[in-house]
Amino acid sequence: MDDDACSVTITERETDTRxxxxxxxxxxxxxxxxxxxxxxxxxxxxxxxDGNPSEDTSVLEVGCGPGFYARRLAQRYPALRVLGIDRSSRLLAWAQSRAASDGLTKCRFQHGDVECISACIEPVDAVISSRLLLVVGNRSAVMAEIFQVLKPGGCLFLVEPTANLKTQLPLAAMRLVTRFIHSAHRETFPQNAKILSSLEFEDLVRSQPWSKVSIQMYGDYQCAVCHKSGGAVTDSKALEMDADGIAVTGPRSVA
Ligand SMILES: C[S@@+](CC[C@H](N)C(=O)[O-])C[C@H]1O[C@@H](n2cnc3c(N)ncnc32)[C@H](O)[C@@H]1O
Known part of the structure; x- marks a missing residue:
């Protein structure tokens, strides 16, 4: 994974402390x-x-924040090479220090913009995106970048919350704390979090030419597992497809 190619973006983004x-x-x-x-x-x-990824299988967590899943997977599967990308330097520092104290030498974190990752990250075998699309500026661009950065035969696990109140409450608490800590004139929130309806979620998933897609609901979350054609497909489970190649399994609920 080529760090130098990202250096310009990193420097520009580091000034974005608001x-x-x-x-x-x-x-x-x-x-x-x-x-x-x-x-x-x-x-x-x-x-x-099959519970046994091969040596140096590469996993990218986009918008990793504190690197929760990157660290969990690195701990569970020591053979993996795991990279987390985010544009919050403080969350990355948190993630890196946790990974270091857990001895996860093959788990690292890098500053970057998920709307243009494919230019600076080498292709990976798997991507995880969790609670990211609700905050990014250009969701379609992020989906296109994820598709681009996946190797042929690669797999995406995408998860987004569906419960608006439960999602907004922690963010509201963060706004309050930040307003209290920083001066009143400081504009801290250039973006608003907006959860995706099940239709918006499915449309975004369909925006890329996946060879196989499975969408499921888990309580207050909607998840998609998307396979890119070519190479070895990791999910051995056979899925029923509809006319558009979308396999919808499990109970659906309205967001
Ligand atoms: C709601 S948090 C999700 C963090 C983590 N994936 C999780 O499951 O908790 C969204 C994260 O996306 C990051 N983010 C938002 N827009 C981004 C962008 N354009 N490039 C990189 N990271 C971004 C934020 O800094 C934040 O850490």
């Missing part, structure tokens, strides 16, 4: 570790159904 996840990184990390649902089991089953 960011919610930068200003209140510790509170988000706390919520991630203690409050939010953990999908490690579903991710493991989707990406590595």
């Amino acid at each position: 960011h919610l996840f930068e200003d209140c990184a510790w509170l988000y990390a706390f919520c991630r570790e203690r409050l939010f649902r953990d999908h490690t089991e579903e991710i493991s089953q989707a990406l590595f159904p």
